[in-house]
Amino acid sequence: DTEVTQTPKHLVMGMTNKKSLKCEQHMGHRAMYWYKQKAKKPPELMFVYSYEKLSINESVPSRFSPECPNSSLLNLHLHALQPEDSALYLCASSSRVGQMSNTIYFGEGSWLTVV
Amino acid sequence: QKEVEQNSGPLSVPEGAIASLNCTYSDRGSQSFFWYRQYSGKSPELIMFIYSNGDKEDGRFTAQLNKASQYVSLLIRDSQPSDSATYLCAGNTGNQFYFGTGTSLTVIP
Numbered sequence: 001d002t003e004v005t006q007t008p009k010h011l012v013m014g015m016t017n018k019k020s021l022k023c024e025q026h027m028g029h030r031a032m033y034w035y036k037q038k039a040k041k042p043p044e045l046m047f048v049y050s051y052e053k054l055s056i057n058e059s060v061p062s063r064f065s066p067e068c069p070n071s072s073l074l075n076l077h078l079h080a081l082q083p084e085d086s087a088l089y090l091c092a093s094s095s096r097v098g099q100m101s102n103t104i105y106f107g108e109g110s111w112l113t114v115v
Numbered sequence: 116q117k118e119v120e121q122n123s124g125p126l127s128v129p130e131g132a133i134a135s136l137n138c139t140y141s142d143r144g145s146q147s148f149f150w151y152r153q154y155s156g157k158s159p160e161l162i163m164f165i166y167s168n169g170d171k172e173d174g175r176f177t178a179q180l181n182k183a184s185q186y187v188s189l190l191i192r193d194s195q196p197s198d199s200a201t202y203l204c205a206g207n208t209g210n211q212f213y214f215g216t217g218t219s220l221t222v223i224p
Contacts, residue, residue: 033212041216042203042215042217043203045212045213048211088158090159097209098209099209102147102207102212103149103161103164104161104205104212105161106151106158106159106160108157109157109158
């Protein structure tokens with residue numbers, strides 16, 4: 001079982017809705033990540049938090065807003081999404097950014113459908 | 116530009132055979148490499164990582180790294196139908212992970 005837990009597992013939202021995806025890890029990791037994955041494509045990095053500070057934003061549209069309330073939690077706030085944003089959203093964590101042996105562990109993902 | 120190239124497959128092998136998955140990378144600053152397995156509809160699951168030249172074995176899996184040739188591979192011995200999945204190669208520069216497009220493997224009973 002993964003030690004990175006994501007909720008909800010499935011989410012259907014309209015284009016005018018506001019919703020959030022949540023992620024939690026209790027491995028003492030200080031780096032957390034959001035990835036987006038479309039069918040038959042590799043995960044695409046969206047955001048990286050290192051020690052609760054946003055360190056990488058891969059030019060993600062502002063309709064996606066990340067938040068890291070503490071070292072164990074990571075949220076992704078969603079507003080005014082488009083149907084093409086429908087995808088599997090993966091949260092991941094690692095001990096810390098900047099280490100050669102830095103290993104990313106993924107949660108089970110949240111399937112998002114925008115209608 | 117950090118790129119990891121994989122043959123997307125599909126790769127089919129009979130049960131009990133050795134499956135060989137290959138990956139090349141373009142960034143010589145890459146420090147370590149990871150193999151993830153992803154079943155359809157599931158999240159990626161770490162199989163193993165390697166950061167020294169040579170081979171690293173873990174059960175039926177062997178990862179190989181050749182930094183001079185910028186080449187990483189994963190061998191799966193005694194392939195089982197349960198190994199049928201997409202295998203993602205990932206590189207790590209220390210600050211960022213970047214994934215290849217994945218290779219689809221089917222093990223035929």
